[in-house]
Amino acid sequence: MFGLSELRETKVYQEGHQEGERSLILRQLTRRIGNVTSELAVKVQTLSLTQLESLGEALLDFSQPADLITWLDEN
Helix, strand or coil, rough: CCHHHHHHHHHHHHHHHHHHHHHHHHHHHHHHCCCHHHHHHHHCCCHHHHHHHHHHHHHHCCHHHHHHHHHHHHH
């Protein structure tokens, strides 16, 4: 049996966690700045887990789609 720490190291767990992060970030962006274009959503979906976590913090300061575009260009 896997322990919790071993489970977190599995590829399936990590991919599932990353997919959950993407989904959450996209929902938060929609609430914060309105509809996210499919082009921007694709860019968000290609971010690494570290980048997603950083975006999750940064989006709290966003007020318009241009803020997301700027963040993506810089990161």
